[in-house]
Amino acid sequence: MEGLAACLLVVVCAAIPASASPSARADQLAALLRRDPVYVTDHAPRALPADAAARVKRSVARLGVRTFVVVTPVTYGEDQGPEELISLLHDRLDRDGIYIVVSPNGSGGEVRQFGTGRTLNADDAWIAADLEMPYDAGAVAVIDRFVEIALSGRARERRDNLRPRPPSRTRISLDAHDRAERRAEQREHLAFGAGTALGGVPLLAFLIWRRRKTTR
Amino acid sequence: MTACKRTAALLAVAFAILLPAAPALAVPALAAPAVRAAASAAEPRPVVSYPPGADRRLVRVSTALARDPLFVDPELAFALGKADRARLRAAMATAGRELGRPVFVVVVPNPRESESQGRNEALLFALHDRLRRDGFYLMADARGSLEAVGFNVPRYFGYSELDSAPDSDHPFTGLADRLIKRLDDSRTATTAPPTMPNLWTPPDPFGQEDRLSTPEAELKSPFLLGLFLIGPLAAIALYWAGRWAISFRSIARKETKGTRQGARGAPAKPTVRWLRRTGAAELARLRAMLPEAEGDPGHTYAASAFDAAQILYDDAGGDRERTLDLVGAIVLARQGQAALADKDPTPRPPCFVNPLHGPSTTRRVTKLVPGQSPVCESCDGKPVKDLPAKVLRVPGPDGPRPHYKVPGVWRDTAFGAKGKDFVPRVLEYLGVD
Ligand SMILES: [Zn+2]
Numbered sequence: 206m207e208g209l210a211a212c213l214l215v216v217v218c219a220a221i222p223a224s225a226s227p228s229a230r231a232d233q234l235a236a237l238l239r240r241d242p243v244y245v246t247d248h249a250p251r252a253l254p255a256d257a258a259a260r261v262k263r264s265v266a267r268l269g270v271r272t273f274v275v276v277t278p279v280t281y282g283e284d285q286g287p288e289e290l291i292s293l294l295h296d297r298l299d300r301d302g303i304y305i306v307v308s309p310n311g312s313g314g315e316v317r318q319f320g321t322g323r324t325l326n327a328d329d330a331w332i333a334a335d336l337e338m339p340y341d342a343g344a345v346a347v348i349d350r351f352v353e354i355a356l357s358g359r360a361r362e363r364r365d366n367l368r369p370r371p372p373s374r375t376r377i378s379l380d381a382h383d384r385a386e387r388r389a390e391q392r393e394h395l396a397f398g399a400g401t402a403l404g405g406v407p408l409l410a411f412l413i414w415r416r417r418k419t420t421r
Numbered sequence: 422m423t424a425c426k427r428t429a430a431l432l433a434v435a436f437a438i439l440l441p442a443a444p445a446l447a448v449p450a451l452a453a454p455a456v457r458a459a460a461s462a463a464e465p466r467p468v469v470s471y472p473p474g475a476d477r478r479l480v481r482v483s484t485a486l487a488r489d490p491l492f493v494d495p496e497l498a499f500a501l502g503k504a505d506r507a508r509l510r511a512a513m514a515t516a517g518r519e520l521g522r523p524v525f526v527v528v529v530p531n532p533r534e535s536e537s538q539g540r541n542e543a544l545l546f547a548l549h550d551r552l553r554r555d556g557f558y559l560m561a562d563a564r565g566s567l568e569a570v571g572f573n574v575p576r577y578f579g580y581s582e583l584d585s586a587p588d589s590d591h592p593f594t595g596l597a598d599r600l601i602k603r604l605d606d607s608r609t610a611t612t613a614p615p616t617m618p619n620l621w622t623p624p625d626p627f628g629q630e631d632r633l634s635t636p637e638a639e640l641k642s643p644f645l646l647g648l649f650l651i652g653p654l655a656a657i658a659l660y661w662a663g664r665w666a667i668s669f670r671s672i673a674r675k676e677t678k679g680t681r682q683g684a685r686g687a688p689a690k691p692t693v694r695w696l697r698r699t700g701a702a703e704l705a706r707l708r709a710m711l712p713e714a715e716g717d718p719g720h721t722y723a724a725s726a727f728d729a730a731q732i733l734y735d736d737a738g739g740d741r742e743r744t745l746d747l748v749g750a751i752v753l754a755r756q757g758q759a760a761l762a763d764k765d766p767t768p769r770p771p772c773f774v775n776p777l778h779g780p781s782t783t784r785r786v787t788k789l790v791p792g793q794s795p796v797c798e799s800c801d802g803k804p805v806k807d808l809p810a811k812v813l814r815v816p817g818p819d820g821p822r823p824h825y826k827v828p829g830v831w832r833d834t835a836f837g838a839k840g841k842d843f844v845p846r847v848l849e850y851l852g853v854d
Pocket of ligand 1: 772773774775778796797798799800
């Protein structure tokens, strides 16, 4: 399976004219999408599990509308964001359906529905999913949430009444670290207090006792 | 004085214990990074275990590199044109010849979510690990940043200004030129014996990217600091502050109440010197009060007490035999003051235990003499067994003796406790009519 994918990539790669332009990028991705409507990069295994492509396919299959998905880390630098890439891909594929372009961690994506057919409020559903999920939820989870909201038929409502965004893993970890740091600090203060009391109280008692003895 | 010396000795002991402990505390903190460095020197390759499928692109890229030393990932295919690639290949060939090592160039995105956690150096080490070929590895990522690592390459490599893209909005503009320049710079760099580099910061294990080092409470040094330094210092400071406060309070009390209540500081065996000094002071105080108190209810008593006290004081002089007369002078002078202050023609008799204690406040059994005797507040609060130590003693033929054992006017009147004609009887004793 992996070997096959690698072979395909090599073949596609060889087929692309090696010219330095963003449209070449769209040409290459369009070629990939013609073979498989879901393209998931292999450059981000920490955000995308090995079965990410299969899970995305299962999610978007529930929409009942043809859906093209590109999960890629490449921000194009030169004036080309996900929105422009979707237009270019639609030009090249010339097929109706929902187009999704999103980064591996699930943030900053874009969705667009072309043509008629089942009407899903894809824009609102995507915005709601994007804002409801933690920043590092991963593309698979965000797409899954998008499908759920789109199918609920209440995308607009969801967008206007967002569920609270759960904290990211980084946030959780930072908070835990802060708590542990405070605990450690408290224990250090306690140790200092105990040491001070142990060192000070007997000496004070001794001094007072000696003073009493000599003045009586 | 001895208090100071002992305190100093204690502190010295504390320091003697603390000082050898300090380096012992510091050593583990300093040693930890050194131990880690030693461990990574012995194990140069990153030890990252990948979950199944997570190293797919490493397999893909290293397989391609084995066939062709220039690898441009499909995701970044647009970054280098055909002509750029040809120029780059030429530069790679030249560099390879002059370095005597293979040269690999990789153009590949390396996001934070990659197996190398976005660390380009770690990615090159991982590729070298897969390819199992030493040489000069150069890469560019999706931000146009360059990274080079020489594995057993006979050159000295330093930091290069070419490594970050000059224009972050157009990261691939002039990428080929930067890569070629970087190859040329490496080729012409100072020669050095070939070495294997170390990867100082390997990527975190999968799923532990957000793990932060747990802050450890360092309990030993604050404890020891408190135990040996702050605690003892605080105790000493508190001790002296307490002593100062107590002495300040007693001075303040003496100042406000005068010597009428003199239980504290009244000696049980006063010297003649002390008695003369105190007597002079009490007489002076009473003398100052008299003129203003003309017509007061206590004035008559005060005036005659002053006369008697003055005569006693003058007649007694420094004679040890007449110690009790000096005591009587002090008692009379104080009674005179009390008569004026309290507007009382019959001031209370002094404490029987020691008349120098001041006026009595109550009567109790003292077991010193039969029956009850007037005592001051301080003596009232003491158990009977403690009283003999407080008794006023004066010099006698066989050493000091209690004042009530000395025959004479003072024993007969008990300093005014017996009978109501204390002053006249004293004057009579003095031969004054
Ligand atoms: Zn007394």
